[in-house]
Amino acid sequence: MNKGHLTYFNELESYSISSLDTLLGKGSTQELLDLEVIKKNNNTYQFRYVGVITIKDTIIGVLPKYTGYYNWDDPQKFNHFKLIIQSLIIYSKSAYRKHNDEDYLSDADSVYNEAASAYWLLEDFLSNGLWNEYPTEKVLNGGNEIDWDHTINNINPIIQNGNPYYVNYYTNEINWVSENVITQIHEWALYYCNNKYASILGFPITYFYPLEKGKIGSDEYIISKIDEILHEVFDDRKIQLLKRIKLLIQKKSEENSNYISLFGTKKFDTVWEEACKEAFYDQYEEHKIHIESPIWKSTNEKVLKTSAKHIPDILHNHDNAFLVLDAKYYNVQIKDESIDGHPNLGDITKQFIYAHYFNRLCKEKPIINCFLFPNIDNEFTSLKHIGYVDLPLEIFEGERIFNIYISPKELLEMYVGSKNKRFLEQLLTITLPLSTKKEKLK
Structure with missing residues (x-):
């Protein structure tokens, strides 16, 4: 798929x-409304989603909300969208991922996910190559080793002195055809996925012969051939491969309906949070004991219930400071000495309270308390x-929360593994000179 086939929209x-x-067609927009991927706002629609939407041959790229303030050209949009998709792929494999109805990141989710299947098929091809196994067939009195299970189940033996004797028997014979149908089907699936998705999924563009599915046979014929082989193979990887190709063909056959495929999330804030955890070496599990x-x-001091603890986004105990960080996927904009899109009072109060849990732990070094916001302003590279x-309030006297812009490009490039981590050192360089040591607790 080349860049020109993408139609871009911005979240919110x-x-x-x-x-x-x-x-998209009214039927498709209604389905997206039902899935809450888009929402109606007065006389307009808003995307509440980040990722790929495929409707037949139309591919939509929905970019995160922080891109909406910038007039990017298509190459800039494409490069950042490709980074978003690579980040979603990493997140989909993450232990942090919350499996719920907000994500459409695997083909195990409730909505068909053509891009996830394409990713699996292309990755499998790079590891295992093209299907090259010739099919076998049962042959009566053939020249290969006898298949005793099939023989015993299908041939009546001659009984002599209580012992069975098989005059006839079955063998497994390899069908040495020059053009294996399954290989052709596999190559068609790879050509389709490569042509449509390889560039945004981050795969090297590989040449596949432009094989037309109709020249292999009808969809019913192809599916029957896949089903035949599925009854003969027991290798998990081959079973997965065949099932994904079969589903791809079935969904392609439904293209006259409102066929929609999603690869993305309605909760991109969780991706932002995980990338920030990675960048600042989150140590929450080590320090949650202090919360x-x-x-x-009751009135007589009997304990009735212990409620759930606060869960800060990111904690890190550095030699020179203790960091309490909140990854805020907010579109904070500062204009003409005003600020819009900032966190509310509840978020602010919680962040001050989080820092107080660690006062006794950090008697001799400052607590660095920060909000981390995405911003793609060209005036800075990583942090600002x-x-x-x-x-x-008297309890928070002398304390503050630093507002920090982070470049999503730099952060996500780190997250997908193409850049080294250096955010922690940069944050300390910015904040430590502006911080004061806590007074020793009495």
């Missing part, structure tokens, strides 16, 4: 109902300090 940006209905649980008591949040 408003688009006219008529333009989207025209592009106390709320305790409910944009101000503070103060909460003028």
Whole structure:
């Protein structure tokens, strides 16, 4: 698939109902509404989703909300969208991923996922190559080794002195055909997936002969051949390969219906959070012991219930500071000495409280408390300090939360493995000179 085949939209940006209905068809927009991938807002639609949407041969790329303020050309959009998809692939394999109805990142999810199947098929091809196994068939009195199970189940023996004797028998004979049908089907599937998805999935463009599926046979014929081989193979990888190709063909056969494929998420904030955890070497599991649980008591001090603990996004105990970081997927914009899109009072209060859990642990070094926001301003490369949040209460006196912009490009390139981590050192370089040591607790 080349770049020109992608139609781009931005998460949370408003688009006219008529333009989207025209592009996608009313049936498809209704299905996306039912899935809450788009939502109606007055007389417009908004995408509440980041990732790929495939409707027949139309491929839509929905970019994260932080891109909406910038007038990118198509090559810039394509390069960042490719990075988003690679990040979603990494996230889909992550232990942090919360498997719920907000994600469409594997073909085990409720909505068919053509891009996920394409990723599996192309990755499998790079590891294992093209299907090259010749089919076998049962031959009566053939020249190969006898298949005793099939012989005993299908041939009546001659009984002499209580012992069975098989005059006839079955053998497994390899069918040495020059053009294996399964190989052709596999090559067609690879050509289709490579042509449509390889570039945005980050695969090297590989040449596959442009084989037409119709020249192999009808869909019914091809599926019957796949089913035949499925009854003969027991290798898990081969079974998965055949089942994915079969599903791809079945879905392609349904293209006259409102066939929709999704590869993405309605909760891109979880991807942002995980990338930030990776960048700043999250140590929450090591330090959660210091976080106390709320305790409910009766009037006579009997413990009735212990509630769930707070869960900060990122904790890191560095030699020079203790970091308490909140990965905020917010579109914070500072204009003309005003600020929009910032976290609410509840988020701010929680972040101050998180820092207080670690006061006794950090008597001799400062606690660095930060909000981490995505921003693609060209004025900085990785991190940028944009101000503070103060909460003028005596308990929080002298404390502040640093507001930090992070370049999504740099962060996600680190997350997918193409850049080294260096965010922690940069954050400390920015914040340590602006921090003061805590007074020793008495």
